[in-house]
Amino acid sequence: MxxxxxxxxxxxxxxxxxxxxxxxxxxxxxxxxxxxxxxxxxxxxxxxxxxxxxxxxxxxxxxxxxxxxxxxxxxxxxWNWTFETDPPSNWYTALVNMGLFGGLYIFFCLFLGLLLAILLDQKIRGEGILRPIYLYPLALSFIVTGTAWKLFLDPRIGLENALHDWGWTSFHFDWVVDPKMMIYCVAIAGIWQSSGFVMAMFLAGLRGVDGEILKAAQIDGASTYQTYRRIVIPMIRPVFFSALIVLAHMAIKSYDLVLSVTGKNPGGAAELPSTFMYSYTFTRNQMAIGSASAVIMLMTIAAIMVPYIYSETREQNR
Known part of the structure; x- marks a missing residue:
């Protein structure tokens, strides 16, 4: 029942x-x-x-x-592996410039970003004012940044002309009009704009480090340099990888920065894979060649991102 x-x-x-x-x-x-x-x-x-x-x-x-x-x-x-037709002459120039620009851009952005983040992490006076100043270049577009640096480095109206007016007539800095040095001017403009962004990433990572660990290191007699070198920086390794991925992606696809700094890239002096792809696709009527270079750029980005995603996923699974 x-x-x-x-x-x-x-x-x-x-x-x-x-x-x-x-x-x-x-x-x-x-x-x-x-x-x-x-x-x-x-x-x-x-x-x-x-x-x-x-x-x-x-x-x-x-x-x-x-x-x-x-x-x-x-x-x-x-890649000039066939002799049936003439190969694109400036593809290897684009690769060499990509190595120079990408290497300088990524290294100095990481170095300056980490240095600025460590300085701000010392709770210095005026930090609330310095942070927006460092981040301000990121609010500008690459075109504005490139144009500003082109005018600043122009020997006729920029830095060189100003120093000549002040009496330093022996000073010469004409990289922006020198075909062999144009790519370095592009790197300078890119570093100036992106270092603040990397600083913000590193500063967030530094502020996430447990303060008890730092106090324990100080009690053990570790200096500030040893604390950051052996404890803090290894702990923010994921921030390094994230910044590296972002910077590599920005370096590979840089296009407007090159044209604005060099003034339409005269003679392909500062040729990069992105400018090569655009010129062959839209100005030289070689859409297939431009598409092939675009695919290589995509594969390069994938070669950087896939190992990073795999390592992050593997760490999470562990």
Whole structure:
């Protein structure tokens, strides 16, 4: 009798429970409906166009895209591994400049960013004023930054002319008009703009270090230099990797900074893979060659990001 009563009670409770209401269904699906247009746009205009660029790199497209597949000819021509046609003469120049610009840009942004972050981490007076000053260049576009540095470094109206007016006539700094030194001017402008951003990343990492660890190091007699070198900096290693990924991505895709600093990159003196891709695609009517260089740029970014994502995922799984 008791068993029957419990069974009947359970059946009655099940019948009383309401089914999924329209309001509950709407609450479950509302986030998906809101994100669906953005997801679709990203799917089409990012991944879809990436696949389209990859397809064009295997075709004989010139001024307009075609579906005439020619295999890896464009890649072989790009790297001068085929002698059927003349190779693009400035592709290797773009790679050398990319090595110079990328190396200087990433190294000095990390170095200056870490140095500024350590100085601000000392709770110095006026920190609230210095932080916005360091971050201000990040609010400017690369075009504004490049134009400002072009005017500043122009020997006719910039730094050299000002020092000559003050009597220092032996001073000469004409890198911005010297084809061999233009790429260094691009690096200077990029470092000036991005160092503050890296400083903010490092400062956030430094402020996240447990203060008890620092006090223990001081009690053990460790100097400030030893504390940062052996304890603090190794603890913020993820910040280093994050900053490295962001800076490498910005260096590889730099385009407007080059043109604004050098003035339309005369003679390809400061050629980078991004400017090479644009010039061959839109001005030289070599869409397939430009697409092949774009695919190589994408693979370079992927080669940097995939190991980082894998290591982060592996750490989280552990």
């Amino acid at each position: 008791t068993a029957m009563t419990e069974r009947e009670a359970a059946t009655a409770m099940t019948k009383r429970q309401p089914g999924p209401s329209l309001r509950g269904w709407f609450q479950d699906w509302l986030p998906r409906l809101v994100l669906a247009p953005s997801f679709l746009l990203v799917l089409v205009f990012v991944y879809g166009f990436n696949l389209w660029t990859l397809f064009l790199s295997f075709t004989s497209s010139k001024a307009f895209p075609t579906t005439n597949l020619i295999g890896f000819t464009n890649y072989l021509r790009l």
